[in-house]
Amino acid sequence: MRVLIVEDESRVADALRTGLNAEGWSVDVTGDGNEALWYAEHHEYAAILLDIMLPGLNGYKVCARLRAGGDATPIVMLTAKDGEYDEAEALDAGADDYVTKPFSYVVLLARLRNVVRRAPARAPVIHVGDLVVDPSARACARGGDQILLTGKEFTLLEMLATHPGQVLSKRRLLEGGWDFAERPEPNLVEVHISALRKKIDLPYDRNSIRTVRGHGYRLVPDA
Template sequence: MRILIVEDEKRLALSLAKGLTAEGYAVDVVHDGLEGLHRAGEAPYDLIVLDIMLPGMNGYRVCSALRAAGDDVPILMLTAKDGEYDEAEGLDTGADDYLTKPFSYVVLVARVRALLRRRRGAGATASPVLDLGGLRVDTAAHRVHRDEEEVPLTTREFAVLEQLALRAGEVVSKAEILEHVWDFAYEGDPNIVEVYVSTLRRKLGASLIRTVRGAGYRLEAR
């Protein structure tokens, strides 16, 4: 899952990026509203964490511009304001949730996960567990079981598996995996995806992930 943070308080932005990266998300950070709008328009994001008081263009205008362009990416607004009218304005411009500074990091992560579950069309109260035959992927706890036995994965391995599991039975291209698992600044070898798929096959079973030549990979659910 790929997240864009638009926050001009650099220490806060980098702290959030570090924490969310440790949770297994690919995270990009910008500190200006105009740059945030530009970045959101050129790359697919699963969620945007958007401050309201930004240089260049404030968060209200960024959110409105994205919605006017038909972009339905979930937006979690951050602000130092705490008035009910500020919250109402944020939600009226199209934001999906609202968090007032200072906030608990644990609460932010919980809000992020809830919005991502909604993004998948599962509904905010639906189970975050994907049951795929003998494979069980808990997207909230970042735990994987194969035939009832837990399989330890690194955060990046889990992120690659999650992209395949969310679209089990469908072909997912290497480019799509790179877009959602690695951040915007990644300039390494795109064949890194093959390395992680190979590792997942070794840990979970060689027949679980099929290579569709010239197209990508397909997770075979039993």
């Protein structure tokens, strides 16, 4: 899953990015309110962590504009303000939750998971042959066995599973699985696809992930 961090304090933004990456999230970061709107309008996010005090548009206005445009992405406001009127204004603008700085990362992560869990749209469980992929629970199983995947591995598998039989290029997999700022090398896709095969295919004598030379990869039901 991908989350957008809108925070103009680089120290806070970097710490959040590092922590969320370690939890398996893909993260985009901006410190400007107008850029935040662009990111939210052009990419799909599981949630947005939104600071209130921002250059360009402040967090209240960013949140209000997203809601006015029909964007229901869960939003957690981050702010140094702790007055009840500030909290009320954030919630009135359409935020799902509100966290005051300085905050506990453990608590913030729990709140983030909570707003994502409460989001009305739950992605359906995907079946590709006997391979089961649950995007909402970020869980994978085959033949009744739960398969433990890393965050990146699951993200790549989810992309392939939501387009069964279709060839996804390395570039598309890179764009969906890594942050824009990471400048990932194309061979990272090969490394993670190889790791996926060792977990979901080889132990079960399957060949679900097929390489289409010169084009990319596709996931097929393999009995």
